[in-house]
Each structure stands twice: as structure tokens, then as C-alpha cells.
Amino acid sequence: MNHPPQIEGTVANRNLNGGYNSRLLVTLLLSLAVFLFLLAMFDKKFRASETDKLQEQASQRLSVYQNSLLTSIEQYEFLPAVLSTDPRILHALTEGSAVSESSPLLSQTNDRAGSDEIFLMNKDGLTIGSSNYLSNTSFVNQNYAFRPYFKIAIEGGLGVYFAVGATSGKAGLFLAEAVYVDGVVTGVIVVKISLAALENSWVQSGEKVWLSDELGIVFLSYDARWQYLGLRPLSLKDQKLVAETKQYGTEEIELFAIKDDNSKYSSVELKGESEHILFQQDIQGLGWKISWLYSKAEFTKAINLKKIYLFSLYVFMIISGLWVRERIKSAQTQKHISQLIQQSEEHQRAIIENTDAGLIVLRNDGITTFINPQAKLLFRLEDDSLPDIQLLISPWRGIHATVRPTDATGLRTDGTKVPILVSTSAIGTTGEHEYLVTIHDVSELKSAQLNLLKSNDALEQRVISRTEELRQAENELNQSQRLASLGRMSSAIAHEINQPITALSSYAASSELLLHRNDHEKVAINLTKIKGLIERLSYISRQLRMVSGKRNTGLSTIRILPVVQYALDVLKTKTEQLKVKVEIDIGEFDEAQGNSMMLEQVVVNLVSNALDAVISKTVREIYIRSRHGSGLRLSIEDTGQGLNPDDLPHIFEPFYSTKDMGEGLGLGLAISYSLVTDMGGKLTVSSQVGNGSLFNIDLLSSSINVKNNTTESFVFDTTDTTDTTEVASKLLGNRVEK
Known part of the structure; x- marks a missing residue:
């Protein structure tokens, strides 16, 4: 009899549970609606917030990696400058003693410095000395003039260039500096360094980092698969440049799939991996970009976690757990970054301690904090004191001086002085910047x-x-x-x-x-x-009185066509008898500065010579043309026998004739040359045996004002009252000598 109540209770519980479930379902639906509403409101904000977070994180990491990169380069920056002033290098360039002197020196220096290779090129880009001169891949006698680092250095700049070795096939960074002899660039010294250690540190850290050049080509990467791929299409000019310089070998540059999702970052699709967000930072002074990649899936996941946090408490717990996990990962990364910073600073300190150059570290305010043993030896410092740098270097130009070496005088504690080269550069990755002063003793060089x-x-x-x-x-x-x-x-x-x-x-x-x-x-x-x-x-x-006579040239603006027509009228009978074709190409209003009578005599002389020259030819033609340039050029060309090359240098000399004795005095062309010169012009000739002769009369432009002047030259005697036309006819009736 108790069963019915039990059944009712069960039914009641079921109804209660059903109502609870319904309310729960409604609540869940309402929560879902609220979540969707909040999601719609805060989605863009979440993305912006997460982007800013990653941007800041990327900026910090990229700064660390950039400093590590610059540190790796700076330890070798001084080496080309030092080698460029070594007398043995200068001697090798001037005397050509490559293997016997410069190559062993470069090999020894390369071993001490820990660089990849060091080689010396002459001004034509030919390698005359190399540290690997004994290897099968020796650079000696190889020409690298096509490399940009050579072109920059030969112009006096510092060539910094990453490329795959054209001979060795090994990639590396090339630092090139011009070598001056007597102030003239006579060659280029190049130090090649390997960045493989830096690349390995990226691999070991688990960070996705790569370096790209100014063309957007990745040349150093945490993963070798992405090396020598492009981040953007190359122009035809850039493709040609990469091919000609063989910067990355001979393979064609393939491209990543890049999408611009945000003004602050781009995303890239990697083959075999998910899409990644690409954060970039410029490396000042080199034109490169260092990039940090973050998984797009992780980025989306972080946003979804925030969305789930708004949905309910248990989702919040899940998000909290993920956040803790992210924090742990971030702490590990920060720890690794700190270790890298510490390693970088220790590495710098080791360089300072062991280098052959004198090194002094200064604070921002110029206070000396460290002096290495070489500097102590150079300045004769006997204790561990840290004297003011102004007491050691004169003149001291300050901590912000250029990184290029400058001449100065070292002041030793014993009162003696020594010539030195000084350069200053900023160092340090944490806290205040410090400055490294590099000092080289150049006594032997001086x-x-x-x-x-x-x-x-x-x-x-x-x-x-x-x-x-x-x-x-x-x-x-x-x-x-x-x-x-x-x-x-x-x-x-x-x-x-x-x-x-x-x-x-x-x-x-x-x-x-x-x-x-x-x-x-x-x-x-x-x-x-x-x-x-x-x-x-x-x-x-x-004719003889024409020699050394004096006459007022009376220069004025004259028209050329009437002068030529007059000359042809004088020689009309001779022209018709010889059946010579004369072509004239002269503008009706062509003008120049000159003297009509003098120019008429010159034209008559030259045309008469041309008529004599074509007598023995089947084709008898004479061309008279005028052309404008800085002045006016009147040309007389014939199709005659031409002149012997041995006669050309003497053709305008008085009494020089190519004719047989008795046919003339050889004054015709000499007088013509003198007349043209008196008019401020120039008479020239070009000729080939069998191909005729071309005489050019260059006269001053009619726009130039020329005063009457008296000159001593080969002209007619002014006391002779004979008519000019008659004189010309008599002078040229027989033949005017060439």
C-alpha cells in the first residue's frame, strides 16, 4: 500500500528535475545569447588587445635577438679597418706579392680572430690574397667585382653584405673596407664571418626567428627550409640584381604566401605547418628586418579563451588554467631571454678581455668603468685605477663620436706619447647604455x-x-x-x-x-x-707677299649662300668642262661671323682643289653643306682620290705640296687655313685614299659680337688694287695646291 506514494514521489522528483533542467537549459540559452552578444561587442577589442600584447612581446624578443646579432657583427667591425692600414697589405697591393706575403698574414689573422675567411682584392676585384689560399676552394685569383660589398667599399664605404660564397658555397656575412695608398683606393679587404652560432641559438631556444634582407629574402632562419624564400615579389630589376651578384646561389627565389591581416602584423603560410603571425623589426644601419613568428592558431586560441571566460565559471577556470600555463611558458621564455642577455654580456666581456686592441668601457656620463690589459699596457698603467679618459687620449671627442677610427694621441703615465686610432660605439643590452672605446697603437704605421x-x-x-x-x-x-x-x-x-x-x-x-x-x-x-x-x-x-701680311679682318654677319654661289660662278667654266655634279645644301638665311671676301677666297680654293681631285674618277661629285651647332659649319666634300695619311699632318703648312715640282708653291691651303683662323674659325680635313676628302670650315655664330681686329697671317696685301675676282681667277687658274 505504500507503493503509490513512492511512485508519486518519483514522478514529483522527475518533474522537479525536469523543471531544473529546463531552467538550466534556458539559463544556458540565455548565457549563450549573452555570450554571443558580448562576443560580438568585444571580439574586435579582444583581437586588438591580444595583438598589442604579442606586439610588445615580439618587440622585446626581437630587440634581444637584434642586440645579439649586432654584438656578433661588432666584434669584427674593427678588423677590416685595422687590416686596411697594415703595411704588408699595402705592400701586397702595390707590389703584387700575393701568396708569399698577404695570404699567410690573412690566414694567421683569420685564425686569431675566429672569422670565417679574410681576403684581399685589388681595385679590379681580383683576389690577390686569401686566408684559404692553401685549400681547394681558395679565393686567390677569383674576381668578385660583381659583389655589392666590393662596389660599396671601392667607393670608400663600409660594405656589409650577406651572401652565399661564390666559390666555397658557404653562406656568411661579408665586411668590406677600402684600402688606401697615398689617399687613393687601391684595393678592398674583406672579412667573412659565419652567423651559424646565432642561428643555432634560435633553434635551441625553440623560438621561430628569421632574418630577411632589404629585398625581403630570408637568409637566416630557425628552420633551414625557409632560407632564401621571399616575403614579397621581386621586381625584374631586383631579380636581375640577385642573379648577377649570385647572392643566394643560382636557384630561383620562391615566395611565401603572405596575407596582411592587420596594420600591425602580417600572416604567413608555412608549408607543412599552420599559419603564423609575422612580427618584424628593422635592424638599423643594415637595411635588414628581424622577424618573430607566432602561431596563428595560438593567437586565435588566446582570443577564444577570453571569450570562454565570459561564458561561465567553469570556462573561466579552464581559461585560468590555460593562462597559468601561458604564464609558465612566458616565464620560461623570459628566463631563456635573460640567459641570452647574460651570455651576450659575458661574451662581450670576454672579447674585451682577450682582444689585441686596447678597450675602455665608459658610462653614459663618461666615467671609466673598465680598462682591459692591452689598454693598461699601452698607457703604462701600473695599478687597477680607472683614470679619466681625457687624461689618456688627446683630443677626446666624446662618447658620441663616430664608430669609424679617428687619429688621436695617447698620453702615457710616464709622459711619453704614442699615435693611436680611436673609435667609440654603444654596447650593453640592459639598463643604461655603456660605450666601448677601441684603441689601436699605430706607431709602426705612422x-x-x-x-x-x-x-x-x-x-x-x-x-x-x-x-x-x-x-x-x-x-x-x-x-x-x-x-x-x-x-x-x-x-x-x-x-x-x-x-x-x-x-x-x-x-x-x-x-x-x-x-x-x-x-x-x-x-x-x-x-x-x-x-x-x-x-x-x-x-x-x-703669292709670296701674302705671307706675313697684315690686314683688318672686318668681321661682320655674312650670309653663306651668296659666298658659295660666287665661288661656283668663278669656277663655272672649269666645272662644266670637267662635267662635275655639284650639290648644295645651304639654308637661304644661314649666317655666321666672317668676312665675305676672305671666305670667298677660301671656298674658291677648296672647290678648285675638289675639281682637280675628281678629274681621274668616274663619279665626279662635290657636296657643299651647312650645319648649325655652337656656330656654323660649312662642309666641302668630293669623291676624288683622297689624301695619303702621311700628307695629312702637313697639308696646311706653307710651301708643302703633293704636286710635282713646278705645278705650284704649296700656299693655297696654307692661305685658306690662315684666312679661316683670322675670322675666328677653324679649318679641318678628313680623308681616305680612294674615298675622297672632306674639308670643314667652322665659323662663329652670327649671334656673337666680334670687333674688327688686325692679325698677322697669310692674307692678301692691302696695297694691291687688283680686283678680287681677277686675283682669285689668276691664283686658281692653273691649280690650287693641296
């Missing part, structure tokens, strides 16, 4: 420079003496040439005058006999011939 200056002075004296000897020899040669010219002139004048005089003597004797016979008719004939010979002598005299 002594070598002094000896070199003495040698240069002696060489200059020898050059001066040799120059004086050459000047004397040149004067003697000029005297010989003048005597030779005088000889040609004398021979030509003697021949031209002796013929008429001999004939005159003969006709005079004949006339005397004829007078005794009373043969007056034949005497008259002889007198006519004598008159012709006298005219011949007068003609020769007029």
Missing part, C-alpha cells in the same frame, strides 16, 4: 707612412728632372721640323724663280742677236714672251 713620404719626394725630383730632359728634346725636335719646312720652301721658291730667269736670259741673248740682224719682228715676239715671264714672276711675287 713610421711607414713617413718613410713612404720620403720615397715620394725622391720620386717627384726624378720626375721633374726627366720632364726637363723631355722638354729639351722636344725643343730640338721642333727646331729640326722648322729647318725641314724652310728647306722645302727654299727648294720650291728656287725652282719657281729659276725657270723664268733662265728663260729671260735666253730670250734676252736671242733678242740681242736678232737686233744685230735687224730682225725686229722676232725681237717683238721675244719681248712678248719676256713680258709673259715677267708677269709669271709678278704672280709668284704676289
